[in-house]
Amino acid sequence: MTELIEPAPLTLAEQARAALGKRNLVLIGLMGAGKSAIGRMTAQALGIPFIDSDHEIERVSRMSIADLFAAYGEAEFRALETRVIKRLLRSGPRVVSTGGGAYINENTRKHIRRGGLTVWLKADLDVLWERVNKRDTRPLLKTENPRQTLENLMNARYPIYAEADLTVLSRDVKKETMVEEVLAAITAARRS
Numbered sequence: 150m151t152e153l154i155e156p157a158p159l160t161l162a163e164q165a166r167a168a169l170g171k172r173n174l175v176l177i178g179l180m181g182a183g184k185s186a187i188g189r190m191t192a193q194a195l196g197i198p199f200i201d202s203d204h205e206i207e208r209v210s211r212m213s214i215a216d217l218f219a220a221y222g223e224a225e226f227r228a229l230e231t232r233v234i235k236r237l238l239r240s241g242p243r244v245v246s247t248g249g250g251a252y253i254n255e256n257t258r259k260h261i262r263r264g265g266l267t268v269w270l271k272a273d274l275d276v277l278w279e280r281v282n283k284r285d286t287r288p289l290l291k292t293e294n295p296r297q298t299l300e301n302l303m304n305a306r307y308p309i310y311a312e313a314d315l316t317v318l319s320r321d322v323k324k325e326t327m328v329e330e331v332l333a334a335i336t337a338a339r340r341s
């Protein structure tokens with residue numbers, strides 16, 4: 150008697166991987182949204198390389214983001230960020246987590262839109278503030294009222310992040326849950 154062997158159903162990660170194909174997955178969103186942390190874990194789940202643009206900027210400049218801002222100013226940082234992101238997106242598939250301002254820069258946004266599928270990790274102010282106020286590595290928040298600064302950035306940037314291909318709500322759930330939601334969004338995007 151011949152036995153019929155059913156192929157195992159594809160896991161969510163396998164489905165998302167197939168949907169992504171050769172494209173890059175680019176995470177965008179405000180500081181504290183989880184781009185770096187969730188990006189790394191998503192790449193692991195997909196079995197593709199992960200790169201964080203801020204880490205790459207720090208590697209090539211041999212300076213921290215804070216020192217770069219202090220020594221050369223934001224405009225120079227943005228110019229370097231554009232060059233680095235353009236280069237990172239040249240080949241795929243990869244998961245590229247960007248710094249919060251990357252997608253806001255018109256030139257960088259152009260490269261990101263051409264270079265992959267964009268996912269906005271969208272979070273409310275309380276979630277972001279809770280996460281970013283624990284560290285003082287973010288030069289844009291070295292102001293008298295950093296919570297207000299973060300809120301101002303939200304108001305200015307959210308309409309632009311909203312242009313992303315996909316949006317996933319970032320909140321206080323397990324990071325694994327966030328990864329699953331990103332994978333589900335990629336998979337669903339193929340069907341629609």
Ligand SMILES: Nc1ncnc2c1ncn2[C@@H]1O[C@H](COP(=O)(O)OP(=O)(O)O)[C@@H](O)[C@H]1O
Pocket residue numbers: 178179180181182183184185186187280281320321322323324327
């Ligand atoms: N779902 C989550 N639950 C709890 N903490 C999170 C979650 N996602 C990210 N974090 C934490 O929030 C902080 C900011 O995340 P990070 O990935 O650096 O954000 P971004 O790169 O968007 O600025 C980190 O300490 C990270 O571990």
Ligand SMILES: O=C(O)C1=C[C@@H](OP(=O)(O)O)[C@@H](O)[C@H](O)C1
Pocket residue numbers: 178179180181184185203214247248249250251286287288289
């Ligand atoms: O929002 C921004 O303009 C910035 C966000 C930071 O990255 P994260 O969003 O990963 O914190 C970093 O690129 C730099 O401090 C500027």
Ligand SMILES: [Mg+2]
Pocket residue numbers: 184185186203246247248
């Ligand atoms: Mg980051």
